[in-house]
Amino acid sequence: MSMLNMNFLLSVGVAAAVLPVRSFHATQASFGGGHSADQSPTAPKHAVRTKRPDIANPPKHELFNKILIANRGEIACRIMRTCKRLGIQTVAVHSEVDAQTLHVQLADEAYCVGPAPTNDSYRNATAIIDAVRQSGAQAVHPGYGFLSENNHFAAQLEQLGVTFIGPHSGAIDAMGDKIHSKILATEAKVNVIPGYNGVVKDADHAIKIAQEIGYPVMVKASGGGGGKGMRVAWNDEEVREGFKLSAAEAASSFGDDRLFVEKFIDNPRHIEIQVLGDNHGNVVYLNERECSIQRRNQKVIEEAPSSFIDPETRAKMGQQAVMLAKAVKYNSAGTVEMMVDSKRNFYFLEMNTRLQVEHPITEYITGVDLVEQMIRSAANRPLSFTQADVKLNGWAFESRVYAEDPTRFLPSIGKLQTYAEPVDYTGQNLVRCDSGIVEGSNISIYYDPMICKLITYGPDRQSALQTMREALDSYVIRGVTHNIPILRDMIDHPRFISGDISTKFIQEEYPTGFAKRELKDLQLHHLLSTAAALKATELVDNVSFQSKVARQDVVSEVASGVEAQEYVVLLDGAPHRIILSSVEGMSQVEFEDGSKLAVSEDSEAPTNHIRVRHFIVEEPCEHEDEELVDETAAASEDVEFEDSHDHISDVVTIQNLGSIPGGFKIGYLGGVYDVVFLTPREYELSKLMPKKAKADTSMMVVSPMPGTVVTIAVAAGDSVVAGQEVAVVEAMKMQNSLRAQRTGKIKKVFVKPGQTLASEELIMEFEKE
CATH class of the missing domain: 2.40.50.100 (RNA polymerase II/Efflux pump adaptor protein, barrel-sandwich hybrid domain)
Structure with missing residues (x-):
C-alpha cells in the first residue's frame, strides 16, 4: 500500500466507520462532543447552540476555523468527521422536523432554516446565508443535492467573501447545465452521446427530436441529477408522458423544468471518473467507479474499480475527464459520468460538480480523503500529489440501504424501532457505514429514503463482496421496510458475481420487484437447522429464544438435553420433515434426504443477531462413533451441496425477529421467514383448517x-x-x-x-x- 493510502487509512478510515448504536455516546466523544440522543432539545428558528464553549475562540486555522455544512443526514455527518479530524468547527443547518437528528447533534452549532419542505429549508439559500452570517462561518460545504450545484448560491457566497467548498461558480454554471456541458465536452474533444443540444420547448417538440434521433431516447432534466427528471422512451406516447413527468420532477427537485433529449444507449454500463483539481491548474483522476446497478435511474450498488474496464480504457477515460475539467478550470472534487457499451466505447454523459454519494469506494481504493482535498483546494492549497502518485489498491463496494419496499421499489416511512449497524468481525476497518440516523430516527416523506451507505473493502473483488454479504446479514433494521433483501440477493446473483451487468440489470432480473430469494438445498438446510437449534433451547428451558438471546452459547449449552423428536417444519407454509436430536453437545438435524447438520453458536456475535457454525455429520462406519466435519471442507467433496453461487461459509448469520405461535420469525440472507414447528399429528390436523380468503381490491x-x-x-x-x-x-x-x-x-x-x-x-x- 502506498504512503498516500496508509496515511488516509490511519487518519480517516477508522473514524469514518460509524460504530454500532450501542456505542453512540463514545462515537460522539470521538467527534468532539455533542448532545446524546435523548438530550437534544428542539432548536428555535435561527437559534444558535454552542456545544463546545472551550473552543469558541480557537486559534487561526491554516485552512478554516469554522465550516457550515449546507446539508443533512449522512453526508453532513461524513463531512463533519473530516472537519473534526482537521480541528475545524462545524455548523449544521436543519429543518424544523430535523431538529433532533444526528447531524445536528454532531455539530458545534446548529441553525433552523425553515419548515420540512426542501424548498423552504435546505434549498432556501436566503435562510442558509443568514445562518452563515450569524455563525461567522468562513466556508460552506454543500455536500450533494440541494444547493451543491447551484451556481447562484456559490456566487452569492463568493460576493460575501465566504468560501464555497466546491468548484467556482463558473464551472458549476458550465457543467451543471447538461445541455451546455455537452457542447463544452464536444469542444474539449470528449466523446459525447448523439442528441439535441438545446432546450426542448414542449412535448410535441420532444417527439419530433426523438423521431429524428431514433428510438430509444432519454428525456432528461437539464439541471437534474440523482435519477430525478429522467425517463427512457421507446415511442411517441412514452415521450409525451415522460416529458410531462420529467418536467414536473425537475421543477420540484431543482427549480428548473428545462429538458433535453439524447440517444439512449441500450444495455450500457454506467462508469464514472472521479477528478480532483485545485486553483493552481492541477487536475488528477482517481480511477473509475462502476455504477450500473440502478433502479429508476438511481444507483443502488456501486463498486470501484470496474471489473469491465481494462487499464487502457481506464487511462483514456481518465485523460478525457481531465481534459474536460481543465477546460473549465475545475478546482475541486467532481465526477465525469460516462456510458460505456459492450465494446468499451465510452461517451460523456454529464459532469457532477460536487461530491458524489458513492465517493467512499474511491477513498478506499486510493487512500484519498476527498472531503479533505475539497477543503484544502477551497483554502487555495495545491494538490499534494500528482497523477503518478494515484494508485489502485484493492476493491470496494457500496450498497445503498433504502427505506423501501423491494417488492415494488417504493419508499417506506416510519420510525426505526431497532437499529444496529453491521459489525466488522475482522477488526481491519473493512466495513464502513455512512449514515445520519440512529435508533429511534424517523424516515420522513420529505427527504430521500436512504438509510445509509454500506461500504466494504477487500484486497480483491471476491473478498470485498464476501465482506458485503456478512455485513448485510448482520445489519439490523426494524420499524420500516428496507431493501436489504434485494441487495443481498443481487450480490449473490450469478450475473453480478461474474460482472455481466448493465444499467438494465434490475429491470431484466427483477422486472416485478423482489419478494424473497429461492433457497437452495444448503441454504435451506442452514435455515432449518438453525431454527431447530433455537427450538431446542425452548424445549430444554421452556423459555422463548427472544428472552435468551443476550446469553452466550445458548444453543450449544442446552443441546445435549434434547431427545430425538420428529417435526414437520412449516417454512412460510411449506412443509419440511426433520428429526431434531443432539450430538456431542450440539443440536443435530436430520433432513428428509438423509443428510445431517450439527449446529454450534459463535460466541463473538452481538446480541441482535446469531452467528452459528454448521457441521456436516457423516454416517459412521460399523462400530465407529459419528464424526463431525466442518461444512466448508465437506461441501467441496459432496457433489449434492456443491454450487459455485452459494459461497458456502462455515459461519451463518441469522436475526431473531420475534416469536410467533409455534416458532420464530427469522431473518436470513436478507429475507424474513416464518418457521413453525408442528408434530406430525399437529400437521395433519392443520390441513383441515379453513383457508382465509383474500380481500378483493379490484374495485x-x-x-x-x-x-x-x-x-x-x-x-x-x-x-x-x-x-x-x-x-x-x-x-x-x-x-x-x-x-x-x-x-x-x-x-x-x-x-x-x-x-x-x-x-x-x-x-x-x-x-x-
Missing part, C-alpha cells in the same frame, strides 16, 4: 406508497379504460403515475391534489358492474 385505486397527491385526472362518473392514468402521486420527489387496473366507471374520488397519503390509502373506487 379500488389505492396509493402504493406514502406521498402527496399531485393531480387527479378523473372525477366521479367518468368512464376509464385499463391502463389509463387516473392520478399522479409524488413520493421523495419522484412523480409516480397511477393507472387504472380495470375498465369501468368511477364511483367516488376520496382525495384531492395536495393531500398527503399513507401507503395503501384509498384514492378512488369503481362502480360495481
Whole structure:
C-alpha cells in the first residue's frame, strides 16, 4: 500500500466507520462532543447552540476555523468527521422536523432554516446565508443535492467573501447545465452521446427530436441529477408522458423544468471518473467507479474499480475527464459520468460538480480523503500529489440501504424501532457505514429514503463482496421496510458475481420487484437447522429464544438435553420433515434426504443477531462413533451441496425477529421467514383448517406508497379504460403515475391534489358492474 493510502487509512478510515448504536455516546466523544440522543432539545428558528464553549475562540486555522455544512443526514455527518479530524468547527443547518437528528447533534452549532419542505429549508439559500452570517462561518460545504450545484448560491457566497467548498461558480454554471456541458465536452474533444443540444420547448417538440434521433431516447432534466427528471422512451406516447413527468420532477427537485433529449444507449454500463483539481491548474483522476446497478435511474450498488474496464480504457477515460475539467478550470472534487457499451466505447454523459454519494469506494481504493482535498483546494492549497502518485489498491463496494419496499421499489416511512449497524468481525476497518440516523430516527416523506451507505473493502473483488454479504446479514433494521433483501440477493446473483451487468440489470432480473430469494438445498438446510437449534433451547428451558438471546452459547449449552423428536417444519407454509436430536453437545438435524447438520453458536456475535457454525455429520462406519466435519471442507467433496453461487461459509448469520405461535420469525440472507414447528399429528390436523380468503381490491385505486397527491385526472362518473392514468402521486420527489387496473366507471374520488397519503390509502373506487 502506498504512503498516500496508509496515511488516509490511519487518519480517516477508522473514524469514518460509524460504530454500532450501542456505542453512540463514545462515537460522539470521538467527534468532539455533542448532545446524546435523548438530550437534544428542539432548536428555535435561527437559534444558535454552542456545544463546545472551550473552543469558541480557537486559534487561526491554516485552512478554516469554522465550516457550515449546507446539508443533512449522512453526508453532513461524513463531512463533519473530516472537519473534526482537521480541528475545524462545524455548523449544521436543519429543518424544523430535523431538529433532533444526528447531524445536528454532531455539530458545534446548529441553525433552523425553515419548515420540512426542501424548498423552504435546505434549498432556501436566503435562510442558509443568514445562518452563515450569524455563525461567522468562513466556508460552506454543500455536500450533494440541494444547493451543491447551484451556481447562484456559490456566487452569492463568493460576493460575501465566504468560501464555497466546491468548484467556482463558473464551472458549476458550465457543467451543471447538461445541455451546455455537452457542447463544452464536444469542444474539449470528449466523446459525447448523439442528441439535441438545446432546450426542448414542449412535448410535441420532444417527439419530433426523438423521431429524428431514433428510438430509444432519454428525456432528461437539464439541471437534474440523482435519477430525478429522467425517463427512457421507446415511442411517441412514452415521450409525451415522460416529458410531462420529467418536467414536473425537475421543477420540484431543482427549480428548473428545462429538458433535453439524447440517444439512449441500450444495455450500457454506467462508469464514472472521479477528478480532483485545485486553483493552481492541477487536475488528477482517481480511477473509475462502476455504477450500473440502478433502479429508476438511481444507483443502488456501486463498486470501484470496474471489473469491465481494462487499464487502457481506464487511462483514456481518465485523460478525457481531465481534459474536460481543465477546460473549465475545475478546482475541486467532481465526477465525469460516462456510458460505456459492450465494446468499451465510452461517451460523456454529464459532469457532477460536487461530491458524489458513492465517493467512499474511491477513498478506499486510493487512500484519498476527498472531503479533505475539497477543503484544502477551497483554502487555495495545491494538490499534494500528482497523477503518478494515484494508485489502485484493492476493491470496494457500496450498497445503498433504502427505506423501501423491494417488492415494488417504493419508499417506506416510519420510525426505526431497532437499529444496529453491521459489525466488522475482522477488526481491519473493512466495513464502513455512512449514515445520519440512529435508533429511534424517523424516515420522513420529505427527504430521500436512504438509510445509509454500506461500504466494504477487500484486497480483491471476491473478498470485498464476501465482506458485503456478512455485513448485510448482520445489519439490523426494524420499524420500516428496507431493501436489504434485494441487495443481498443481487450480490449473490450469478450475473453480478461474474460482472455481466448493465444499467438494465434490475429491470431484466427483477422486472416485478423482489419478494424473497429461492433457497437452495444448503441454504435451506442452514435455515432449518438453525431454527431447530433455537427450538431446542425452548424445549430444554421452556423459555422463548427472544428472552435468551443476550446469553452466550445458548444453543450449544442446552443441546445435549434434547431427545430425538420428529417435526414437520412449516417454512412460510411449506412443509419440511426433520428429526431434531443432539450430538456431542450440539443440536443435530436430520433432513428428509438423509443428510445431517450439527449446529454450534459463535460466541463473538452481538446480541441482535446469531452467528452459528454448521457441521456436516457423516454416517459412521460399523462400530465407529459419528464424526463431525466442518461444512466448508465437506461441501467441496459432496457433489449434492456443491454450487459455485452459494459461497458456502462455515459461519451463518441469522436475526431473531420475534416469536410467533409455534416458532420464530427469522431473518436470513436478507429475507424474513416464518418457521413453525408442528408434530406430525399437529400437521395433519392443520390441513383441515379453513383457508382465509383474500380481500378483493379490484374495485379500488389505492396509493402504493406514502406521498402527496399531485393531480387527479378523473372525477366521479367518468368512464376509464385499463391502463389509463387516473392520478399522479409524488413520493421523495419522484412523480409516480397511477393507472387504472380495470375498465369501468368511477364511483367516488376520496382525495384531492395536495393531500398527503399513507401507503395503501384509498384514492378512488369503481362502480360495481
